Amino acid sequence: MNGAPRWEMGDELREQTLPPVDRMRLIKYAGASGDFNGIHLLDDAAEEAGLPGIIAHGMLTVATMGLLFSPYLEHGYVKTFHSRFSGMVFLGDVLHVGGSLSAVEETGEGLLHTFGVHARRDEDTVASGEVGFLLFRR
């Protein structure tokens, strides 16, 4: 068991580098989420939609940014999650996800820590947003 995190304003969550996006990942996510839109799975469907290739589900990228908080789930939970999508993710893309603490607020439930989060491929941000992580009082 990890101890409870002690975050200070401006602290960065260690950026994580994910394995290259492959078709099996998208097939698994389609099955688990129920989103079988062809542009995520089938070359023909992507081509018909005018895309250079199949693209990852946007919600998979959101879930990937959520991985930043899984080490802390004994001590709190993701209370709010906001993501804006700004780029498409293709097969073979390597995403890096990270975040930094931008606000702390005392609430009845505990300390709400707001992090700016991002998912990027090299210098291209494909999604960004904010996560409110509620850290419980002991």
Added chain:
Amino acid sequence: MTLYERLVGLRSEPVKNLVERGAVRRFAEAIADPSPLYTDEGVAAEGRYGRLLAPPTFPRTFDYGRVDGLRLPVAGLIHGEFTISYERPLLVGDEVLCSMQLKDSYDKTGRRGLLGFLLFERTGDDPGGERIFTTNDVVVVTEAVRRGMGS
């Protein structure tokens, strides 16, 4: 008139969903989330809730019912933004009554031509009527897709 304007404010009949252990395990595997609190009942039993947790974006898998008259194009929609807020964590075994509403529909003309914006709200309540979560999505309909819809 913007796309779907006459449907704004309509809400679907709530649908009962169950947070199933197997569905949560498959979802956690699909997003490669290693937290044992999603999959290991022994670890979860020692934790604050005594039950397995569901990942924050898991409510994406629920059935939210249908808004009468709302038929979205199958292809070409762009997901612009996603927001979820929880009143409490979602746990395996929870029964959740889910429904959705088209909150707004407006058009904007930009670099990419005429874009239609649709704002959807989805909610999940426990059987006692207490809110568990609310999600908000912005979905963009491009001009090409709109032409295909014949509007």
